[in-house]
Amino acid sequence: MQAMSVQRKKIHPHKYSLWIAMGSISMMFIGFTSAYVVKRAQANWLAFELPHIFWISTAVILISSVTIQMAVKQFKERNMKRYKQLITLTAVLGVIFAAFQCAGFAQMSDRGLPLSGPVSASFIYVIVGMHMLHVLGGVVALLIMFGRAFRTRVRVYSAVPIEVASLYWHFVDALWIYLLIFLSIAR
Amino acid sequence: MSNEATLHSHQHEVTHGTVAHDDHGNGHHEHHEDSFISKYVFSMDHKMIAKQFLITGIIWAIIGAAFSVIFRLQLAFPDTSFPFLETILGHWAKGGHITPEAYYALVTMHGTILVFFVLTAGLSGTFSNLLIPLQVGARDMASPFMNMLSYWFFFLASLVMVASLFVQTGPASGGWTAYPPLSALGDASIGSKIGMDLWLTSMALFVVSQLLGGLNYISTILNMRTKGMSMTKIPLTIWSFFFTAVLGVLSFPVLLSGFILLLFDRHAGTSFYLSELFVAGKALSNEGGSAILYQHLFWFLGHPEVYIIILPAMGMVSEVLAVNSRKPIFGYLAMVGSLFAIAILAFLVWAHHMFVTGLNPFLGAFFVLLTLLIAVPSAIKVFNWLTTIWKGNIRFTPAALFGIGFVSTFISGGLTGIWLGNSSIDIHLHDTYFVIAHFHIVMGVSAFFGMFAGIYHWYPKMYSRYMNNTLGYIHFWITLVGAYCIFWPMHYEGMAGMPRRYFDYSNWESFKQFVELNKFISIVVLIVFATQLLFVFNFFYSIFKGRKLTTTNPWNATTLEWTTPIHPGHGNWPGEIPEVHRWAYDYSKDGHDFIPQTVPVSPDESKH
Numbered sequence: 001m002q003a004m005s006v007q008r009k010k011i012h013p014h015k016y017s018l019w020i021a022m023g024s025i026s027m028m029f030i031g032f033t034s035a036y037v038v039k040r041a042q043a044n045w046l047a048f049e050l051p052h053i054f055w056i057s058t059a060v061i062l063i064s065s066v067t068i069q070m071a072v073k074q075f076k077e078r079n080m081k082r083y084k085q086l087i088t089l090t091a092v093l094g095v096i097f098a099a100f101q102c103a104g105f106a107q108m109s110d111r112g113l114p115l116s117g118p119v120s121a122s123f124i125y126v127i128v129g130m131h132m133l134h135v136l137g138g139v140v141a142l143l144i145m146f147g148r149a150f151r152t153r154v155r156v157y158s159a160v161p162i163e164v165a166s167l168y169w170h171f172v173d174a175l176w177i178y179l180l181i182f183l184s185i186a187r
Numbered sequence: 188m189s190n191e192a193t194l195h196s197h198q199h200e201v202t203h204g205t206v207a208h209d210d211h212g213n214g215h216h217e218h219h220e221d222s223f224i225s226k227y228v229f230s231m232d233h234k235m236i237a238k239q240f241l242i243t244g245i246i247w248a249i250i251g252a253a254f255s256v257i258f259r260l261q262l263a264f265p266d267t268s269f270p271f272l273e274t275i276l277g278h279w280a281k282g283g284h285i286t287p288e289a290y291y292a293l294v295t296m297h298g299t300i301l302v303f304f305v306l307t308a309g310l311s312g313t314f315s316n317l318l319i320p321l322q323v324g325a326r327d328m329a330s331p332f333m334n335m336l337s338y339w340f341f342f343l344a345s346l347v348m349v350a351s352l353f354v355q356t357g358p359a360s361g362g363w364t365a366y367p368p369l370s371a372l373g374d375a376s377i378g379s380k381i382g383m384d385l386w387l388t389s390m391a392l393f394v395v396s397q398l399l400g401g402l403n404y405i406s407t408i409l410n411m412r413t414k415g416m417s418m419t420k421i422p423l424t425i426w427s428f429f430f431t432a433v434l435g436v437l438s439f440p441v442l443l444s445g446f447i448l449l450l451f452d453r454h455a456g457t458s459f460y461l462s463e464l465f466v467a468g469k470a471l472s473n474e475g476g477s478a479i480l481y482q483h484l485f486w487f488l489g490h491p492e493v494y495i496i497i498l499p500a501m502g503m504v505s506e507v508l509a510v511n512s513r514k515p516i517f518g519y520l521a522m523v524g525s526l527f528a529i530a531i532l533a534f535l536v537w538a539h540h541m542f543v544t545g546l547n548p549f550l551g552a553f554f555v556l557l558t559l560l561i562a563v564p565s566a567i568k569v570f571n572w573l574t575t576i577w578k579g580n581i582r583f584t585p586a587a588l589f590g591i592g593f594v595s596t597f598i599s600g601g602l603t604g605i606w607l608g609n610s611s612i613d614i615h616l617h618d619t620y621f622v623i624a625h626f627h628i629v630m631g632v633s634a635f636f637g638m639f640a641g642i643y644h645w646y647p648k649m650y651s652r653y654m655n656n657t658l659g660y661i662h663f664w665i666t667l668v669g670a671y672c673i674f675w676p677m678h679y680e681g682m683a684g685m686p687r688r689y690f691d692y693s694n695w696e697s698f699k700q701f702v703e704l705n706k707f708i709s710i711v712v713l714i715v716f717a718t719q720l721l722f723v724f725n726f727f728y729s730i731f732k733g734r735k736l737t738t739t740n741p742w743n744a745t746t747l748e749w750t751t752p753i754h755p756g757h758g759n760w761p762g763e764i765p766e767v768h769r770w771a772y773d774y775s776k777d778g779h780d781f782i783p784q785t786v787p788v789s790p791d792e793s794k795h
Binding site: 011024030034035039044045123126 | 330406407436440441443447448456457474475484487
């Protein structure tokens, strides 16, 4: 992609687009959670406790936010080796997070709360599952960054791509915290 | 930059195709020819993407309108056989009569195609792409790559939707709103089988396309404006595209979440929308779902969607009317303010589509109030359009006529909105032809008029040629008169209680009075449809044979797009991007017919 010149040196347009995209993604989850609220107010709502493993996955995604922030710092200091290690670690943590979420689904299923069970359980599967997809999207972005870091012919000195990736990563992290709090309180 | 210099550098420009310029105009140009693929197919040039959106939209419009012609034939002549229908629809029209299933499929697809594929993608996709970079003074969108993806996701969505027309059980047929349980249960109707899945897939792709496009529009408008182009100096077109994009970015994801839940209900056995249902005498296991929940999620998009359709038309009409009446737009800030008010209110009125679903009447009262409030910014806009052309030196170009026609249909369609917005009157009028008349005039016809105004006005910028004026005038007058002849009588049918979406009314004694009226409407539909084909002919003929553009600024307009060369390359301006010194509406000022935005303000100039 050719770099179109930025006419006013403010926030980078890609970063700006990401902020808008985050608003857009938030709206989707607001849609889900408000549907949850509407549905919960109706009859036959079955309340149950969230799988405990979700708390472990929360810890994992929080740590991954720290590692990606460190990766940005290493990139800016041109410690490319450390940078590659850190984004790999972040991506792995992302996959582990997804795995824990799936384990949470399995726990729910064992407790007699399958996807096609009570609506309150179905909501957990769909909302948590959609969030997981967004995390995995971030993992794909990190893999692309990883591939770029290994190119020898073209060296990238712009920190914008990794900054955009880390911003997104923090966003899905914050989104998860919101969902966890929401789903714990509005049972 | 003088005209001559522009034209001269244009000579230089065409030989080099895509050139990325830097801000200073002294950059080294990359000399390379574009291949056919990168120039016409996977183009990242916003102008080419705009044309792709427009032509895809035109093809969809022909398909969608042809569907309406077919079901209008059924409504007017339920007993007459049309053998050609069997030729094109096969077993869906045995013996020249379309089947009820085909009728519902046609109605559903007509709505889906016109609302989403034509008036959303074809309208804002075309003109946001074409005008945003040109009018704010940018080389291209913030991310040309995402912009290209936006078109190709739309194209994929189109392919899937077209494919759904050809599956054995037919396309989705439960109405364009896809309400469950009809849309959630494959056994509920034949249109709820694979056709519904393809519909949902197509719409999901469509949402992705809209989001990619919308992100870019907002980001470009806020970040890529040229020097001097403050937010109060941008033309109203750009303001309208901005609010359109904001509405789309915030409301389409909610629609997507509604669709995702629907997909789970269809295929994973969940019960978000399904509850205590019997299909073919068998009880389903689903319990605890709420079909109303879907309506909330759907209309939370669905209502902003109508403004997504109408706002770009409003913006373009503002621009076209100001240019062609040689007068500054009346009340620029009021216009921006009312766009803003409409955008806010758009999110607060969705339940007025649901007055008769058993919504709490107390809650309904709030939605009535908020709905009626929309009349205020709408009236401000209408007043400003009228005062803009008032005593103007109007040039009745086809674009200007369509602009004036837009104001007319927006008024007459908007007024019936005040009826429908009242929950008590809505109890009588909901789901009747009155509703059809209302939204077709205010949203369908008006948006089309805005789109036509835009196409006639910016055609020289797109194709460096003019469209044929005579055909344009014929197109306008028949369409205007025809639109009123089609939709005005529907108000009377609706007031008499004639319901929408019925296949055949001949069994009802009370609607027999409308037999001749229905014939009249359908015959006008045929004439208007033929006239639209005339427009399509004019459009494609003029691409190749239209009168050539000889000046960069054919309408003597002030805005930046007319400072680009006749054949602008990728990057729009061959040299530096011009600096902007004034707002976009300095017409008939201090003895000048118009003063372009690029002219510095002289000290002895009067204030606008």
